[in-house]
Amino acid sequence: xxxxxxxxxxxxxxxxxxxLANDRVSLSVKPGEIHAxxxxxxxxxxxxxxxxxxxxxxxSGSVLWEGQEVRIPxxxxxxxxxxxxxxxxxxxxxxxxxxxxxxxxxxxxxxxxQLDAEIRLVMEKYGLKLxxxxxxxxxxxxxxxxxxxxxxxxxNPRLLIMDEPTSVLTPQEVDDLFKxxxxxxxxxxxxxxxxxxxxxxxxxxxxxxxxxxxxxVATCDPRKETARSMGExxxxxxxxxPARGQLSVEGPVRxxxxxxxxxxxxxxxxxxxxxxxxxxxxxxxxxAGVAGNGQNELLEALCGEHLADLHTTIEVDGSPVGRxxxxxxxxxxxxxxPEERNGHAAIxxxxxxxxxxLTARSRMGFENQxxxxxxxxxxxxxxxxxTFAVKTLGPDALAGSLSGGNLQKYVMGREIMQSPxxxxxxxxxxxVDAGSAAFIHQxxxxxxxxxxxxxxxxxxxxxxxxxxxRLSVINLGKLSTPRPVGDVSVQELGLLMGxxxxxxxxxxxxIHAA
Amino acid sequence: xxxxxxxxxxxxxxxxxxxxxxxxxxxxxxxxSGVINLGVEGMMLVGTIAGFAVTFETGNPWLGILxxxxxxxxxxxxxxxxxxxxxxxxxxxxxxxTIFGIGLSSLIGSNYVGIAIDxxxxxxxxxxxxxxxWRVIFGHSPFVYFAILLxxxxxxxxxxxxxxxxxxxxxxxxxxxxxxxxxxIAIRYAAVAFGGxxxxxxxxxxxxxxxxxxxxxxxxxxxxxxxxxxxxAGWRAGRLLAGAYFFGVLMALELYAKASGHAIFxxxxxxxMPYLIAVIVLxxxxxxxxxxxxxxxxxxxxxxxxx
Numbered sequence: 001x002x003x004x005x006x007x008x009x010x011x012x013x014x015x016x017x018x019x020l021a022n023d024r025v026s027l028s029v030k031p032g033e034i035h036a037x038x039x040x041x042x043x044x045x046x047x048x049x050x051x052x053x054x055x056x057x058x059x060s061g062s063v064l065w066e067g068q069e070v071r072i073p074x075x076x077x078x079x080x081x082x083x084x085x086x087x088x089x090x091x092x093x094x095x096x097x098x099x100x101x102x103x104x105x106x107x108x109x110x111x112x113x114q115l116d117a118e119i120r121l122v123m124e125k126y127g128l129k130l131x132x133x134x135x136x137x138x139x140x141x142x143x144x145x146x147x148x149x150x151x152x153x154x155x156n157p158r159l160l161i162m163d164e165p166t167s168v169l170t171p172q173e174v175d176d177l178f179k180x181x182x183x184x185x186x187x188x189x190x191x192x193x194x195x196x197x198x199x200x201x202x203x204x205x206x207x208x209x210x211x212x213x214x215x216x217v218a219t220c221d222p223r224k225e226t227a228r229s230m231g232e233x234x235x236x237x238x239x240x241x242p243a244r245g246q247l248s249v250e251g252p253v254r255x256x257x258x259x260x261x262x263x264x265x266x267x268x269x270x271x272x273x274x275x276x277x278x279x280x281x282x283x284x285x286x287x288a289g290v291a292g293n294g295q296n297e298l299l300e301a302l303c304g305e306h307l308a309d310l311h312t313t314i315e316v317d318g319s320p321v322g323r324x325x326x327x328x329x330x331x332x333x334x335x336x337x338p339e340e341r342n343g344h345a346a347i348x349x350x351x352x353x354x355x356x357x358l359t360a361r362s363r364m365g366f367e368n369q370x371x372x373x374x375x376x377x378x379x380x381x382x383x384x385x386x387t388f389a390v391k392t393l394g395p396d397a398l399a400g401s402l403s404g405g406n407l408q409k410y411v412m413g414r415e416i417m418q419s420p421x422x423x424x425x426x427x428x429x430x431x432v433d434a435g436s437a438a439f440i441h442q443x444x445x446x447x448x449x450x451x452x453x454x455x456x457x458x459x460x461x462x463x464x465x466x467x468x469x470r471l472s473v474i475n476l477g478k479l480s481t482p483r484p485v486g487d488v489s490v491q492e493l494g495l496l497m498g499x500x501x502x503x504x505x506x507x508x509x510x511i512h513a514a
Numbered sequence: 515x516x517x518x519x520x521x522x523x524x525x526x527x528x529x530x531x532x533x534x535x536x537x538x539x540x541x542x543x544x545x546x547s548g549v550i551n552l553g554v555e556g557m558m559l560v561g562t563i564a565g566f567a568v569t570f571e572t573g574n575p576w577l578g579i580l581x582x583x584x585x586x587x588x589x590x591x592x593x594x595x596x597x598x599x600x601x602x603x604x605x606x607x608x609x610x611x612t613i614f615g616i617g618l619s620s621l622i623g624s625n626y627v628g629i630a631i632d633x634x635x636x637x638x639x640x641x642x643x644x645x646x647x648w649r650v651i652f653g654h655s656p657f658v659y660f661a662i663l664l665x666x667x668x669x670x671x672x673x674x675x676x677x678x679x680x681x682x683x684x685x686x687x688x689x690x691x692x693x694x695x696x697x698x699i700a701i702r703y704a705a706v707a708f709g710g711x712x713x714x715x716x717x718x719x720x721x722x723x724x725x726x727x728x729x730x731x732x733x734x735x736x737x738x739x740x741x742x743x744x745x746x747a748g749w750r751a752g753r754l755l756a757g758a759y760f761f762g763v764l765m766a767l768e769l770y771a772k773a774s775g776h777a778i779f780x781x782x783x784x785x786x787m788p789y790l791i792a793v794i795v796l797x798x799x800x801x802x803x804x805x806x807x808x809x810x811x812x813x814x815x816x817x818x819x820x821x
Contacts, residue, residue, distance in 0.1 A: 074695050093690060104679060
C-alpha cells in the first residue's frame with residue numbers, strides 16, 4: 001500500500017474579477033519529495049500557493065493533508081498543520097533585528113534568550129550562517145532569505161513552500177540553498193519549489209507540475225526532461241533562442257568611462273571605485289554581480305542622476321558628458337532603463353503616453369518651446385505597445401495598471417525605439433516571463449546590430465552569458481577586468497561575484513553559455 | 515526666588531503637561547500601528563464635555579472619566595471605520611474629526627457654559643497633598659499619576675512584549691505582517707480606539723481638574739502639541755515623557771508672563787514658543803536623518819492587501 005501524499009489538491013479553482021486564476025488544479029506532493037511548480041508569470045503559481053498557505057481561500061475543490069480533507073482559513077492554520085513558506089518578496093521588517101523578525105513568524109511567545117538558542121541550533125544543523133542580533137536593513141539579500149528559511153524551519157515544517165528562492169542569489173548561495181533543501185527532504189520534509197528557472201528544476205526536483213493559464217498542462221519527472229522540453233510545456237510553443245550574429249565589424253568606441261569614482265549616496269549605498277570600461281558600437285557589454293554591490297549606483301552615474309567629478313570621466317561618441325544631467329546625456333544619445341520600473345523608470349499615475357514624453361521628448365520631438373506634442377507621443381506610445389506586444393488598453397492606460405512584466409516591456413521598448421547610440425539597462429528581464437524575455441533579448445541584439453553600444457547590468461548570469469560579448473563583475477563597487485564571454489566559466493564568475501567570501505562552487509547547474 | 519515660587523511653578527508645569535502627555539501617549543500607540551490620527555484635538559474635546567457633563571449631572575467624577583474614555587474611543591472608532599474600513603484619507607479624516615469634535619462639544623456644552631464643578635483632588639491624604647513641600651509630589655490629581663504610569667507602561671508594552679512587537683510590525687510593514695498572518699486591520703482598530711480613549715481622558719483632565727468649568731474649545735490647541743510631541747520624541751515613550759515636560763515648562767512661561775505682566779517678552783511670544791520649538795526640532799530631526807527617531811514605515815499609508 002502506498003503512503004498518503006503529504007499534500008493533495010483536487011480540482012481547486014480560484015476566480016478573481018475578470019480572470020480565472022486557477023482552473024481545477026490538481027496536485028500531489030509525496031513525503032520527502034522536492035516538487036517543482038513551474039509556470040510563466042501569471043500562470044497561477046502564486047495564487048495556488050497562497051491558497052495552500054491560507055492567505056486566500058479556494059472557490060471550489062478540496063485540499064487534503066496527509067489524506068485528511070482540511071480547510072486552511074489563515075496562515076496560522078497552515079503553520080499548525082506543518083506548512084512553512086519562504087516568500088519571494090521577503091516578509092521582513094527593516095527596522096527590527098533578526099531575532100524580532102523570527103519571533104514575529106512564530107505563533108507562541110518565546111523569550112529572546114530561548115529563541116536565540118533555538119535559532120543557533122537550527123542554523124548549525126543546516127549550515128546557515130546568520131547573526132541573530134543584526135538589524136535587517138544591514139543584511140544582504142541572501143542573508144535575508146536565510147532568515148525566512150530559519151523562521152520556517154523553527155516550526156519543524158513537513159511541507160516547505162519556496163517561492164522563486166534563487167532569483168537574487170549568487171551561484172554559490174544557490175548551491176548552499178540546494179544543499180539545505182536536499183538535507184531537509186532527506187529528513188522527510190516535502191518541498192514545493194516554485195520557479196521558472198528550468199535548469200534549477202532539472203537539477204533539484206523529482207517531480208514537476210507545470211501550470212499554464214491557470215491550468216495544469218503537464219506533470220513530469222524533470223530528471224527525464226531537458227530544460228528545453230519543460231520550457232516548451234511551460235509556454236506552450238517552441239522556445240526560440242535569440243539569434244546572435246557573430247560580431248563581424250567592430251565599431252568605434254561609443255561609450256567610454258574612465259576612473260569613475262563616487263562616494264556612497266547614503267548609509268545603505270555602495271561607493272564606486274575607479275570604474276573604467278569602454279563599449280564599442282555593435283557590442284553588448286554585461287555587468288554581473290549580486291544585488292547591492294553598486295549596480296544601482298553605477299546605473300545612476302551612467303544615466304546622469306549622479307554626476308561624475310570630471311566632465312571627461314564619461315564620454316559618449318567622444319563628447320564628454322560626465323557633468324551633464326540625464327536630459328543632456330539623452331540628447332547625445334545615451335538612454336537608460338533603471339531596475340525599478342514602477343516609480344523610477346515610469347510613473348505609475350501617468351499614462352503610457354505621458355511616460356513616453358518623460359524620456360523621449362527631446363529625441364523624438366515631443367517638445368517644442370515648452371509645449372507638448374501630445375499626438376506624436378500617443379503615436380510613439382502606440383507604436384511601442386504594438387512592437388513590443390505590451391498587453392494594455394492603449395497609450396492612455398496608466399503605467400501603474402500594467403503588470404510588472406508588461407511595464408518592463410514598455411519601458412524597454414520606449415528606450416530601444418528611440419534608437420539610442422548608447423543604451424544602459426539594468427535587469428532588463430527581471431520578473432518577465434520566458435517568452436517576453438526572449439523578445440527583449442532579441443530587441444537588444446537587433447539594436448546592437450544597428451551599431452549601438454549596449455550595457456546590460458543583470459544578476460541573471462544565464463542572461464548575460466547568452467546576450468553579451470564581454471562581461472565584467474561588479475563587487476563592492478569595483479569592476480573586474482572585462483573578459484570575452486567565451487573565455488570565462490560560470491565558476492570563475494561566481495567567485496568574482498562572491499568577492500573574497502566565496503567558497504568554491506562544485507556544480508555549475510545546467511548553465512550553458514551561448 | 516523663594517521655595518514657594520519654585521514649588522508653585524513645578525506644580526503648574528506638572529498639571530498643564532499631563533493632558534499633553536496623555537494624549538501623546540495614546541497617539542504614540544496609534545502611530546506605532548501605522549495610522550496617523552490628526553483628530554486628537556477633536557477627541558480631547560469630546561472627552562472634555564463628556565467628563566464635565568456626566569460629573570455635573572451625576573456628581574460622580576469617576577463615572578465622568580469613564581464616559582469621557584468611552585466617548586473618546588467612540589470618536590476614534592468613527593475615524594477608524596472611515597479610514598481603515600472605507601479607505602478614506604487619514605490626514606483629511608483626522609482634520610474632519612477635529613472639526614467634528616469642536617462642533618459636537620460646543621453643541622452639547624451649550625447648556626453648561628459658565629457652570630463650575632468641584633475639581634478632582636489628589637488621591638493622597640490631605641497632610642501630604644497640602645503640605646507646603648510634599649505637595650510637589652503628592653498634591654496632584656489622579657490624572658497626573660495615571661499619565662506617568664501610562665507612558666511607562668506603553669514603553670514597556672511596545673518594546674518588551676510580544677503584542678508590542680506585533681504592533682510595531684504592523685506599523686513597519688503591513689503587507690509582511692499580513693502575509694505572516696497578523697490581522698492588520700483589527701490591530702489598527704484596537705490601536706486607534708485606544709488612542710481615542712486616552713485622548714478622552716486627557717480631555718477630561720481639562721474640564722475636571724485644570725479649569726473645572728465648561729468653556730468652548732477649552733483644550734486650546736493642546737491636541738496639536740500632543741501630535742507634535744510624538745514626532746518630537748521620535749516615537750519613543752521615554753523621550754515622550756521628557757519632551758512633554760519640556761513643552762510643559764514653555765507653556766508655564768506663557769502663564770507666568772500673562773500673570774506677572776513684567777516679562778521681557780509679551781505672553782503671546784511664550785504662547786507661540788511650544789509651536790516654534792516643535793517646528794525647529796522637527797526640522798532638525800528630519801535633516802539629521804538618523805536611524806533613531808524614524809517614523810513607522812507605514813505611517814499614514816492605507817493598507818491594501820495584495821491577495
